[in-house]
Amino acid sequence: MTRHSTLLTIRVIVESDDIALDEIKTHFLLDENVETAIRDAVRSSMCSGSSLIVECVSTSFTCLDESPGCGRCENCKRWTRDAEGMPETIQIDICRGAVVDGKLLCDECLPTEHPYAF
Numbered sequence: 001m002t003r004h005s006t007l008l009t010i011r012v013i014v015e016s017d018d019i020a021l022d023e024i025k026t027h028f029l030l031d032e033n034v035e036t037a038i039r040d041a042v043r044s045s046m047c048s049g050s051s052l053i054v055e056c057v058s059t060s061f062t063c064l065d066e067s068p069g070c071g072r073c074e075n076c077k078r079w080t081r082d083a084e085g086m087p088e089t090i091q092i093d094i095c096r097g098a099v100v101d102g103k104l105l106c107d108e109c110l111p112t113e114h115p116y117a118f
């Protein structure tokens with residue numbers, strides 16, 4: 001039997017008024033409970049039985065509030081990035097958007113004729 005390995009990418013945005021940014025960063029990057037919870041959630045969402053091995057291979061942390069070219073869509077308030085104006089060296093894997101008439105819009109709110117419209 002051939003064994004298949006698949007890399008799943010899960011992106012989560014955490015917002016809080018009560019928890020400081022450094023505290024969120026510390027919990028996410030250093031707390032093994034977070035990795036255990038992610039592994040358990042993925043494992044329980046699949047029904048492959050006992051042969052399923054789930055391991056966390058990397059974590060990262062990006063403060064969206066401080067990232068140039070990122071912001072909330074002015075229409076739906078979803079986090080997005082200005083894919084046209086953002087330098088290629090900055091790679092933030094959130095919804096692709098663009099600035100139209102001075103407004104940052106996500107791919108679902110861009111005008112249908114825009115090349116990044118969903």
Ligand SMILES: [Zn+2]
Pocket residue numbers: 073074075076077078105106107108109
């Ligand atoms: Zn939007």
